[in-house]
Amino acid sequence: MLPKKQSRRIAAWIYVVINPIIDSLGRELSFLNSANLTWRVRTGQCEIIKTLQEYVDPGQWPNYQVFVVEYKNSPLLPGFRQHDSNLEAVNTAAKNINLWLINSNMFMEMFEASLKQYESQRSLIGPAAQSLVDMKQSVQEEVAQHLINNVPTLPAHYVISSFWNFSSKNFLALRTAPEFQSLHRSTEKLFETSAKLKQVLEAFRLTLSREYDVPAAPVPGISFEG
């Protein structure tokens, strides 16, 4: 049987645009669900949560761009724009919080006190509890990052894990400070947009799949060669 008109393009969009975006949104939602933004001081951006185009293999960006052009008037595209602008807001809010923390007396005093307490007790914690006094600045940056990402515990092999796992409860309490409100709001908005977009894309994939008789994932033996 000859393929239906357009089915090869539709297959390409499903496999290299829609599916990777749906997968990535699922991953994004599971991080956002625990308020882990995967934000990094090093880059000033969320590491795992990205713009929608970045979820597509760069070699397939032409297919993404054609998809965006072909569906420019569909209700999908405002969702795409909303996602990326919400993500930008999250990145900006996280950057602002990081600046606030590093310049905040409250945070610095808490940091100094926690570090002092940790250093005085680390021999009791065990040999993995390394002294951190010589790397104070990088520890401060990491603490701020884990606080922004709402990380409760770290794996043992991370150098600051003993310190963080010992004092994270106190630091994470700072997340209730009014300065965090903008970050919480933008995270919530991103979560809502991403959840809705994932649903819409799944429904859209189903429609395309039915309309053009294209399986939702590549099936060995079924080719779309014309």
Next chain:
Amino acid sequence: MSRKPVFLEPQVLIFDTGPLWELILYSAVHDLGFLSLKPELTHLQTDSSYGRLSAYVAGFQKRTTTPHVVAEISSRIRDRTEQKSHSAIWGLVFTEFSSMKMDEGVMKLLEMPQELVANIGAVDVSVLKLGLSFRRPKPLVLSIDGRLIAECKDAGVNAKDLWEVISEENP
């Protein structure tokens, strides 16, 4: 009375590619949900084996590797994972390196014994040479490569197989 040393194990851990790749894969599977990479995990197949490796690494004051190992990790990412996940996996590599405060020791090819390079490859020789470059603190090479482990031991460098670290007899 003098205090006993806190560290019974050597104090510098030198990562060969295998154990580092396992740590990265474990995070890719469990933190990022890249389930298609699960069959690639040959050693860290359970949370407890990951926990044992993590705790073992934590016992070292310093962790280091060589740029050759980083290059091997890079080619594994390119060859064994999908292009669309490269950015996220490299993110993991950077996070692991920065969180472990991983150092790198440069070992020049022309300073390596040519015959040994021909025999076990430049990556393994770089790891062995890095081990030999430490006198104090004492190093330990962590690998999954029996040949490299044997070469290290012959040369007087402490080396351990990842299996020994994650086995259940090693709580």
